[in-house]
Amino acid sequence: MGSSTKKKILVLGGGFAGLEFCRRFKDEDTSIMLVDKKNHHLFQPLLYQVATSGLSAPQIAQPLRGILRGRDQLTTYLDEIQEISLEGKFAKGKNRIYEYDYLVLGLGAKTSYFGNDHWAEHTHGLKTLNDALGIRNHVLRSLEMAEMETDSEKQKRLMTFIVVGGGPTGVEMAGALAELGRHVLNRNFRHIDPKNVRVILVEGSDKILGNYSDPLPASAQKQIEKLGVEVRCGNMVEDIRAGELDVGGETIYAGTIIWGAGVEAVPLTKQLGAPLDRAGRIKVCPDCSIPGHPEAFAIGDIAHLVDTKGKPVPGVSPAALQMAKHISKIIAKEIETGQMRKPEERKAFTYFNKGNMATIGRSKAIAEIGKLKMSGMPAWMAWLVVHLIFLVGFRNRIVVLLDWFYSYINYRRSARIIFE
Template structure:
């Protein structure tokens, strides 16, 4: 029996890490929650920050404010750089931290599949800095295009390319097209908007691969209706900041490539000597533990848990449900009980394609159009943390809806 309560170190205050800390609220443990940022970020709405619809403050919430009523949580703003798993000690940028249990909830990062030129010149969309950089770039390029007399150069400036036909790519392309056609067209009355293009590149022959075919088709049609050029079989092989080269040899002059084509586990997962599966995710047992390290739980985007031949998807519900199981298993271990197996309950999938348009799959039910859009709005509003954020997002959405405007059209210093 130790004198002090066991120390549960959690790396990552994202969807998974927050949920573990909350689930251990009434357990006699000392929780040390570590993150390189002092806020929790609601990543599903990042693309709205990138397209000038929301401010970063609306989708982020300070971690200390979330836990000020939970005395067993101590927050540390630090970068986790490694761990001595045998000695149960974490290496943080601020010093070492011994632990009894460790929860790795470090999430993912943009994956460029070894395309160095793309990594250098394209925009990722994974954190607040990425989203603000995209917003600044989009607004700046319109200012430059408005002053450019050479038609070819202006066309390249006004060509906006999104790579990756998953939910992030689809949502970004839809929002970008609306920003260009509904909002910026009013600001730049002297620009010829028939020169502006939004192109969505998808390497395979389908968008939203995890959705049923009817919804995939509806998504493609809706995007095309919103003036997004959807190109299938279009895999990027090079990008120098001015021209995309596709594997089939086609070239696309553009100053804007938003990379939504790949995600892999965060870098910390590489240096721990643990077995990694697809996308660098750490292979875990069905009880979410690292093999040979029962005190180490890995959850969310960082974890690779096989479900019928495929790893579970990198989505928020997986991270949150795994957090509950990991917290319960830590409690069981403390009480000398065996750990239980994680079972994922798929609550469905949603993706929006812009104003009045979304697709939703809930069990056997499938919707597209207005009903799915209202469902998407409601689910995302409810999931945001903090009353102020919910209110601000609701005000911004209402304003945009009635005014066809985007409130956050500021070019700021990055």
């Protein structure tokens, strides 16, 4: 459908960065190609809810075609990118080649084991829908096996869950697992008591949620300990084997080990010849373009940028959204004027931090908005409201609301299904 005079914009990745770009960019005179290996956009901040049976997969995943329905200048391709040539201005997928005038690279990050890739086979990551459904299956199955188990040592091990990483992902996951045992599965079993589920949160630094100002990390630790979670800070994981984790010179035995400790950029960045940081992220110019390639931008978790305020832009969804908006303006203007500018002539990106919040469990959270610090119920209410507003565009907003409301009232969870 694209005529040869139309500028071609190739968007790689339908995550927060890529999708937001597509939504923002509505120039009629361009041909936009969006390529993702998945057919859906994933609302990653709620992935832990799928993992702990609180939400179903479709409630946090929305088909890209559906979101971008009726946008005739935009074509969505289900394809996996295998090579990008910045020189040749094309990307090669499994199915076809995509040529471009402008490139928007938003392929995001994947779980990082900091060089210990063999740990992957003994742990569950928490980045994809498959990861989340895998954890759900594994956790529910472990409890079923514990109910059958007659050896009390084995039973204890099946009921022990380790979460590695004291960032928001790990904290939310550990809190939700503890609630699952303490409240949700109450009176569901006859031979075990799910209240005895043991959840251990392992963090290498000296506190959890360390990116928050004091006293919020300490408050978060107090709140999560109230749920029965054991918090172990100050020691890095030494080794992980099947059902075993070494930390601080001790070995912990656990039926489930969840890895939420770190991410790195997708491996494709290594092919680009662009400068990378230690996590494989592209060190972009202040305008988010890739050095030497003003027509190619990297945004979201795949980009490394110290912004105009002198601070590194964090790998969070608001940053990805803001970057997408920023470059959509740049590109729209240049296409309109027919003139590609130099990176230094373009506006530099500045991250506006609207605040951070992390949930721990029902009525338990911390939030930091500018100088305002909250914890407990008020922070949790704020978290709830923000996440509901954030789900705008997701068709099942009301359903998510109802599900949460239902869970809040009676501690049930709607998605406790083990798939075969």
